[in-house]
Amino acid sequence: MSRIALFEGLEQDELGRIAGLTPAAVQPKGTVVMAPHKASPSVYFIKAGAVRLYRIDEEGREVTVDVLGTGHLFGEGSLFGSGLGGLFAVTLEESVICVIGREALQEILEARPQLAIRFIGIVTDRLREAEELLSRLAYGSVRKRLLYLLAKLAGKFGTPAALRGGPDWVRLQVDLTHQELASMTGSTRETVTAALGRLTADGILYRDGTRGPLHVHPGRARRAMEGECGVLLPG
Known part of the structure; x- marks a missing residue:
């Protein structure tokens, strides 16, 4: 549980007690672990892996709200009305997901004000990131949306890699198909492939x-986005 951002810095005995309240399960890639029609008053923690949060718009399209990795939590919207309710959560790779009920989580938080x-x-922070992601992926060309998404993924799931004569590449640790990238950017597989x-x-x-891992050059992606937007993006 020490890899979960919410519980960082806790003593081992406390982590052990919390672990006893948060059973974990290995979920294969593509598993829908949370959906509005089967919502339960629970919060989920990503002990390992990656998860995409999305909602279905009025036209039946998937609209990506956030992409989360190891240490993040989701599902709090159904408990506390954070504005992130009514979402689906699907694993982007084999993931270890822990779940805790509302009453157990409230008990933990009430006993530990710092948590x-x-x-x-x-x-x-999640709300702010979700609003930015929604605004970036809702408008503009497919190229512009892809650039933003890939830069975001590189920041969350990338590791430095020396490649093609330069040290500034990042290797994505999450393996995404063209169809998954299309769903995340509101496009089609053919358009995304092109x-x-x-x-x-x-x-x-x-x-x-x-079939090799995808590498992104964040500096070039950033400059390309600035060219698309016509403005300097914040660092």
Whole structure:
């Protein structure tokens, strides 16, 4: 449980007690672990892996709200009305997901005020990130949406990699198909495939073969986004 951001810094005995209240299960890639029609008053923690949060719009399309990795939590919207309710959560890779009921979580937070403050901060940051992601992925060209998404993924799931004569590449640790990227950007697989090909030709992306890990050059992606937007993006 020490890998969960909410519980960082707790003593081992406290972590052990919390672990006893949060059973974990290994979920295969593509598992819908949370959905509005089967909502329960619980919060989920990602002990390992990656999860995409999305909602269905009026036209039946998936609208990505956030992409979360190890240490993050989700599902708090159904408990506390954070504005992130009514969501689906699907695993992007095999993941270890812990779940805790509302009463147990409230008991933990009431007994540890510092965790309650941290919890509020985490939820507030998530709301801000979700609003930014929604605004970025709702408008603009597919290229622009892909650039933003890939830069976001590189920041959350990337590890430094020296590649093609330069040290500034990042290797994505989460393996996404073209269809998954299309769903996350509100596009089609064919359109995303073509856009990825152009980004590769521009030296922003690199993949060794068709099944190798995807590499992103964040600096070039950032400059390309600034060119698309016509403004300097915040660091």
